[in-house]
């Protein structure tokens with residue numbers, strides 16, 4: 001009676017996903033990433049983690065954007 005199935009959280013639906021605020025594409029966020037690049041429009045976004053399963057976009061990486 002010592003069986004533990006601890007690996008049941010993989011493949012969960014909306015864990016680690018944010019919406020790109022520029023083109024509204026859904027972007028997957030790797031665990032603990034602090035930034036992502038939108039594959040659709042190429043913008044980079046700062047990520048903060050509300051809790052280990054919930055990522056949020058904090059804002060664009062302005063230093064990387066050169067207009």
Ligand SMILES: [Zn+2]
Pocket residue numbers: 020021022023024025038039040041042043
């Ligand atoms: Zn985008």
